[in-house]
Amino acid sequence: MNLEQRIKAFARLGTFFKQFSNQKIEKNEGSELNNLFFEAFNMQINRAQEFNGWFTKENVLKSIESWSDALTEENLTKWTAAYNFDEKATPKNVAIIMAGNIPLVGFHDFLSVLITGNNAVVKLSSNDKNFLPLVVKFLEYYHSYFKGKVTFTTGKLDNYNAVIATGSDNTARYFEHYFGKYPNIIRKNRxxxxxxxxxxxxxxxxxxxxxxxxxxxxxxxxxxxxxxxxxxxxxxxxxxxxxxxxxxxxxxxxxxxxxxxxxxxxxxxxxxxxxxxxxxxxxxxxxxxxxxxxxxxxxxxxxxxxxxxxxxxxxxxxxxxxxxxxxKLGETQQPKLWEFADGVDTIEFLLKN
Known part of the structure; x- marks a missing residue:
């Protein structure tokens, strides 16, 4: 699957997300993919607060709305056009340790790993563990290329070549000790x-x-x-x-x-x-x-x-x-794809390491 095809896959996910907003949740008919996943996403949205009291339906929908706006073919193409992708490069296994403070907070790292053609080894936060596995199932059903591209683990991380870890200042010290010998991005409190x-x-x-x-x-x-x-x-x-x-x-x-x-x-x-x-x-x-x-x-x-x-x-x-x-005031929670957390260019990191 080349870059253009991966862009189309995530743009399709963005189109799917557009059915869920605080204005309305409305199913678009006519797609087998939609028929399979609409109700599953809707159920998780309605039940999110049962698993994390801060994940109100309104806030979950705000996050999905934000990603539906970002995941357009135009945005994805503009974002990736700044880099030279080597489609012949051997995919790396990239461990992603995600935070769980807001819904889908680790999605940008997940997207960056897959859009560069690499494999993701994901350790989800217990506070946000239900949406990303559904996203992966959606992508796997959309195209068989994604089968095996993402592994979820709850135990010790193994079989990885690079690490992206997000946590507090305290956990960052642990991350630096444990992952210091690998190429890494380690994020602290900001x-x-x-x-x-x-x-x-x-x-x-x-x-x-x-x-x-x-x-x-x-x-x-x-x-x-x-x-x-x-x-x-x-x-x-x-x-x-x-x-x-x-x-x-x-x-x-x-x-x-x-x-x-x-x-x-x-x-x-x-x-x-x-x-x-x-x-x-x-x-x-x-x-x-x-x-x-x-x-x-x-x-x-x-x-x-x-x-x-x-x-x-x-x-x-x-x-x-x-x-x-x-x-602009009012737009801090609407970052563009090319506005990287902590100012660290994740795509450049993944292409060079």
């Missing part, structure tokens, strides 16, 4: 931030709300900290975020809100809060669930230089200003 200029429209601030609250703030591309100008008036921000007030009705989120609020109050920390989100002035990047850290700045250019010097801790920066590397 957080995303937003720079507020004070000139945002209400629509842009609502977009920031999406960046903060989508997936309950559990993703590395969720904004966990904002930088605001000196003497910034938070009223406009709180007014824009009010549309997300119903998040507090979700019990797991509410429990985190109550717990973190109690910790802050007992520690005599000064916080701003609106009943579903707490703002705390803090220099750290990683804020707890239901919290958003903030820090004041005086000079925009000085701030961006400081953030660039700490780029190894930052996944992305959202801002309404046009700038190299800035992402």
């Amino acid at each position: 957080n995303s931030v937003a720079i507020i200029t004070g000139n945002e429209t209400n629509e842009e601030l609502e977009g920031l709300g999406e960046d903060i609250f989508q997936y309950f703030g559990l993703g590395c591309r969720n904004v966990s900290k904002i930088y605001v100008p000196k003497n910034y008036n938070f009223d406009a921000l709180f007014n824009a975020l009010y549309k997300f007030k119903d998040i507090i009705n979700y019990k797991k989120y509410e429990n985190n809100y109550d717990y973190n609020k109690a910790v802050y109050l007992m520690s005599m920390f000064q916080i701003l809060e609106n009943g579903f989100l707490m703002l705390k002035e803090d220099k750290s990047f990683a804020s707890p669930i239901a919290s958003l850290f903030y820090e004041y700045y005086e000079d925009f250019e000085t701030l961006t230089q400081e953030l660039n010097s700490q780029s190894d801790q930052i996944q992305c920066i959202a801002c309404n200003k046009k700038g190299d590397g800035f992402i």
Whole structure:
């Protein structure tokens, strides 16, 4: 199966995904492939929260929508056109250790391995273990080429030539010790931030709300900290975020809100809060669930230089200003295929190792 055929296979998966969205779930008739897999995916979407309390139906569908937008023949072709693929190269076995913080969070690594013609040896997170095996069955049924291209394991990894592992700072130390002798990509904790200029429209601030609250703030591309100008008036921000007030009705989120609020109050920390989100002035990047850290700045250019010097801790920066590397407010959870996690080009790594 050549690159063009692999692109068509994943574009077909993207078309299949388009049947599932928060606007509607609607089956398109006329395809045997669809008849076989539509109900299976629909059942897993409806049952996802039974296996992981954070995987609400809304959030699972948001993830699938995002991938349905990304997996088009145009996007896949544009993404892969930047590389020289050697179709005669012997496929490598690439171990992928996946995180499970948001639905299908490891899909980009999985896609990268298969689109380059390699084999995936996948260790799923127990928090997100049901969707990717279904995707593999879909691909296997679409074309026999994919049979045997993906192996799932729950035990010790073996028979691999390279490793892509995603985890926390603590697990990264273990990964580096265990996999250090293999070509590897090892990802640690990262957080995303937003720079507020004070000139945002209400629509842009609502977009920031999406960046903060989508997936309950559990993703590395969720904004966990904002930088605001000196003497910034938070009223406009709180007014824009009010549309997300119903998040507090979700019990797991509410429990985190109550717990973190109690910790802050007992520690005599000064916080701003609106009943579903707490703002705390803090220099750290990683804020707890239901919290958003903030820090004041005086000079925009000085701030961006400081953030660039700490780029190894930052996944992305959202801002309404046009700038190299800035992402529009509201789009942090909509990365393009060519926007790689941690800025490490996975395709280049797979082609060279």
